[in-house]
Amino acid sequence: MILKRTALAAAAGLLLTSSISLAQTKPQDGFWRGTFTLSSNQESPFNFELKGTNAWLLNGSERFELKGVSQKGDSLFIPVEIYDAVLAAKLETDKTISGVFKRPSVAPIPFKAEFGKRYRFVEKPAAATVSLHGKWDVTMGSGTKTVGVFNQSGNKVTGTFLSTTGDYRFFEGTVQGDEFSLSAFSGSSPQLLKGKIRDNEFTAELTNPRASQTIKGTRNAEAALPDAYTLTKVKAGTPFAFTFPNAFTGKPVSLSDPKFKGKVVVVTILGSWCPNCLDEASFLVPWYQANKQRGVEIIGLAFERKNDPAYAKTRLEVFKKRFGVEYDVLFAGTADVKYASSVLPALENVMAFPTTIFVNRQGEIAKVHTGYSGPATGQYYAEFVKEFNADINELLTETPGKALGVQPGKTDK
Numbered sequence: 001m002i003l004k005r006t007a008l009a010a011a012a013g014l015l016l017t018s019s020i021s022l023a024q025t026k027p028q029d030g031f032w033r034g035t036f037t038l039s040s041n042q043e044s045p046f047n048f049e050l051k052g053t054n055a056w057l058l059n060g061s062e063r064f065e066l067k068g069v070s071q072k073g074d075s076l077f078i079p080v081e082i083y084d085a086v087l088a089a090k091l092e093t094d095k096t097i098s099g100v101f102k103r104p105s106v107a108p109i110p111f112k113a114e115f116g117k118r119y120r121f122v123e124k125p126a127a128a129t130v131s132l133h134g135k136w137d138v139t140m141g142s143g144t145k146t147v148g149v150f151n152q153s154g155n156k157v158t159g160t161f162l163s164t165t166g167d168y169r170f171f172e173g174t175v176q177g178d179e180f181s182l183s184a185f186s187g188s189s190p191q192l193l194k195g196k197i198r199d200n201e202f203t204a205e206l207t208n209p210r211a212s213q214t215i216k217g218t219r220n221a222e223a224a225l226p227d228a229y230t231l232t233k234v235k236a237g238t239p240f241a242f243t244f245p246n247a248f249t250g251k252p253v254s255l256s257d258p259k260f261k262g263k264v265v266v267v268t269i270l271g272s273w274c275p276n277c278l279d280e281a282s283f284l285v286p287w288y289q290a291n292k293q294r295g296v297e298i299i300g301l302a303f304e305r306k307n308d309p310a311y312a313k314t315r316l317e318v319f320k321k322r323f324g325v326e327y328d329v330l331f332a333g334t335a336d337v338k339y340a341s342s343v344l345p346a347l348e349n350v351m352a353f354p355t356t357i358f359v360n361r362q363g364e365i366a367k368v369h370t371g372y373s374g375p376a377t378g379q380y381y382a383e384f385v386k387e388f389n390a391d392i393n394e395l396l397t398e399t400p401g402k403a404l405g406v407q408p409g410k411t412d413k
Contacts, residue, residue, distance in 0.1 A: 025091060026071065028050070028095055032050060033113060036101065036110070042192055042194075045121055047118065047120060050069065052069070055069050057185060059169070059186055060170040062186060066081075071091070076099075081322070083103060087101050087111070095114060107209070109190065122174055131152050132159070133157075136148035138216070138217040141215070147223045147225055149162065155174050157173055157175050164226060165353075166372045166374075169184060170376045171184045171191070173193070188275050192207040202216070203217075204216075228370050231371075240344075240357070240363065242254065247312055248317065250309065255299070259297065260299075262295070263295050263297050263361060265297045266392075269303065269355040271335045272319040274353045276354060279374030280356070280372045292326075295396060299328045303332050303333055303353065304335055307333055346365065360395050
């Protein structure tokens with residue numbers, strides 16, 4: 001009996017010691033390489049950095065900050081608060097973790113990660129015999145037209161796809177021989193692009209957690225999309241007017257309010273769930289801080305995943321805090337382009353989040369820009385910023401009745 005009690009006590013002590021040891025194990029600060037398991041069991045790599053309670057997702061030149069990293073026992077939680085998501089993992093050792101990426105209404109995506117590895121696909125890739133560098137006419141799946149823009153130096157390649165509704169954000173990867181592999185993950189959904197180049201054409205598979213689609217590209221230095229200022233039309237004879245509740249106070253706000261009278265107003269149709277909208281906010285927030293004294297206002301019309309003011313307030317508070325938003329953000333309803341068109345009858349067909357509307361001092365629509373080309377697009381982003389500033393300058397100095405040369409019911413670039 002004494003021996004049995006001694007053995008039990010020893011076992012209990014061992015378990016306690018093991019538990020304490022595990023609780024004291026923390027993940028190493030520094031660079032990590034992870035891999036998601038997507039459809040067809042394909043692995044999509046991503047890179048991130050951990051430092052205490054902060055983490056950064058790394059894609060090309062982007063460092064997407066995540067705050068509030070926490071640990072409970074052997075469980076590690078890396079929140080992606082802006083997307084209402086989390087990387088939830090088991091701490092196997094201080095250099096290895098495994099777990100799932102979780103978002104509401106989306107099946108969990110398995111992943112694993114290892115400390116100390118900074119490469120994306122291959123640590124020592126074979127020589128590249130082809131180049132993805134340049135511009136490409138790209139057809140997605142059954143016919144969606146996009147433009148691929150890539151930069152390649154040796155084996156390393158970065159780039160994105162531009163579409164009429166917005167860019168696909170930062171891809172990063174490797175070219176080996178005549179094949180390329182790129183991936184992207186900035187907190188919303190992982191993506192994997194793998195393909196092969198032959199002469200001036202490529203064929204590839206673009207894979208996400210749910211499915212894959214075949215894409216084809218043809219090298220074309222003149223590849224271009226339709227003018228973003230011609231896609232969303234303005235209805236002739238229909239005044240641009242709206243009233244929606246402030247997302248945080250519930251107080252009704254109208255474009256006709258005294259605050260906006262006689263001012264140039266930028267109205268952006270957005271969603272806190274929308275990656276391109278976040279890119280636009282990262283530009284608009286500091287721009288507004290620097291220019292609001294010139295007689296310019298910004299109104300964000302937020303269309304959220306649920307037509308529920310309480311839910312919208314919660315999500316938009318995260319959005320406001322992350323970017324330091326100082327301009328008005330109104331809750332306009334559910335995230336659907338047809339619904340957005342119905343509550344903004346002056347617009348003929350809202351087709352993208354974001355859509356940016358330039359309103360002159362008389363309260364008339366001067367221009368409408370569909371979609372957004374963010375920092376991942378390089379020169380396209382620089383061109384948008386240049387044109388945005390030129391348009392605002394012209395609207396601030398225009399004579400009454402003139403709206404960037406646009407007649408009622410039409411748009412022009």
